[in-house]
Amino acid sequence: MKAVVYTNYGSPDQLHYTEVKKPVPKPNQVLIKVVASSINSWDGDLLRGKPFLVRMFGGLFKPKQKILGADIAGIAEAAGSDVKNFKPGDEVMGDIAGAGFGGFAEYAVAPEKLLCKKPKQLSFEQAAALPQAGLLAIQGLRYQKQLKEGDKVLINGAGGGAGPIALQYAKSLGAVVTCVDKEEKFEMLRSLGADDFIDYRKEDYTGNGKQYDYILDVTAHKRVADYKRALKPNGVFAMIGGSMGWLLFQMMLVQPLLSKYRKQKLGIMGYRVSTVALEELALLASEKNILPVIDSVFPLEETVQAFRHFEKGNFKGKIVISVKGI
Numbered sequence: 001m002k003a004v005v006y007t008n009y010g011s012p013d014q015l016h017y018t019e020v021k022k023p024v025p026k027p028n029q030v031l032i033k034v035v036a037s038s039i040n041s042w043d044g045d046l047l048r049g050k051p052f053l054v055r056m057f058g059g060l061f062k063p064k065q066k067i068l069g070a071d072i073a074g075i076a077e078a079a080g081s082d083v084k085n086f087k088p089g090d091e092v093m094g095d096i097a098g099a100g101f102g103g104f105a106e107y108a109v110a111p112e113k114l115l116c117k118k119p120k121q122l123s124f125e126q127a128a129a130l131p132q133a134g135l136l137a138i139q140g141l142r143y144q145k146q147l148k149e150g151d152k153v154l155i156n157g158a159g160g161g162a163g164p165i166a167l168q169y170a171k172s173l174g175a176v177v178t179c180v181d182k183e184e185k186f187e188m189l190r191s192l193g194a195d196d197f198i199d200y201r202k203e204d205y206t207g208n209g210k211q212y213d214y215i216l217d218v219t220a221h222k223r224v225a226d227y228k229r230a231l232k233p234n235g236v237f238a239m240i241g242g243s244m245g246w247l248l249f250q251m252m253l254v255q256p257l258l259s260k261y262r263k264q265k266l267g268i269m270g271y272r273v274s275t276v277a278l279e280e281l282a283l284l285a286s287e288k289n290i291l292p293v294i295d296s297v298f299p300l301e302e303t304v305q306a307f308r309h310f311e312k313g314n315f316k317g318k319i320v321i322s323v324k325g326i
Helices: 041-048 052-058 124-129 131-140 162-172 183-191 224-229 246-259 275-286 300-312
Strands: 002-005 016-019 029-038 071-079 091-095 107-111 115-117 152-156 176-181 196-199 212-217 231-239 265-268 294-299 318-322
Touching: 002 300, 016 300, 029 124, 041 052, 041 300, 071 107, 071 124, 071 131, 091 124, 091 131, 091 275, 115 275, 124 131, 124 294, 124 318, 131 162, 131 275, 152 162, 162 176, 162 183, 176 183, 183 196, 224 231, 224 246, 224 265, 231 246, 246 265, 294 300, 300 318
Parallel strands: 152 176, 152 212, 176 196, 212 231, 231 265, 294 318
Antiparallel strands: 002 016, 029 071, 029 107, 029 318, 071 091, 091 115
């Protein structure tokens, strides 16, 4: 089968479109004929091997997994003997990062617990753009408490993959949403219902005197004190991306502990993938409460160009890799 492979950390030039062996599913796995996949920040981090912390699970000197790609949508071709919920011919979607990635290929294998059936209302490209970004957005906005109508929400990094989904979900609950990103992305965010905008190149949302009930930060890299200043007394700050250094340590271990003894809650959302979570996401999408925004679609053989576009940071929504036509 054809796949995009890398054997060394570095730039997108390390990616090579080549022939590899077709995977064979284990008893608990589904073999999927991949129709589409999409790029996430985890893919970019693993490609570069930066920040260095990613090498702790991705391979210290060289990548353990040779094929990137967590989000997939495709057709089940075979199912292992222990698989109960999927059969050949089922249209499926999921986040297979927990199974070692592998989505930038014509075929991938994954345990059924990382998959759900694709809604008929979604195209394969839409389904491939949804799992990781959607789960990060929904779970991030449920960190510590549920949103309610009238809550003031700020989404930092709103124009990427997770941001537009978080925006749509927050608006469906009646929140008032401020989006932080580049001004060039404001028109897209306005079309999804955003109420206010901040261009981070011109204004620091943690220093303008405004406060929010809930902050969802996709690119967190400031000091904890800065985020506390931007929160209302009972506010919640949920980190779903950004720093891999001291801030990450604080948000994982220190701040959740301190949050038990104060009204302001700060921490990093613990990302979880399951069939149940994916099914809820699929239902929200099929009911049109949330839909992924697709910036562009590249064929599998042009994955290098897709990553170059991703690294420029000007994309709006998700960059999708089209693997097979059906």
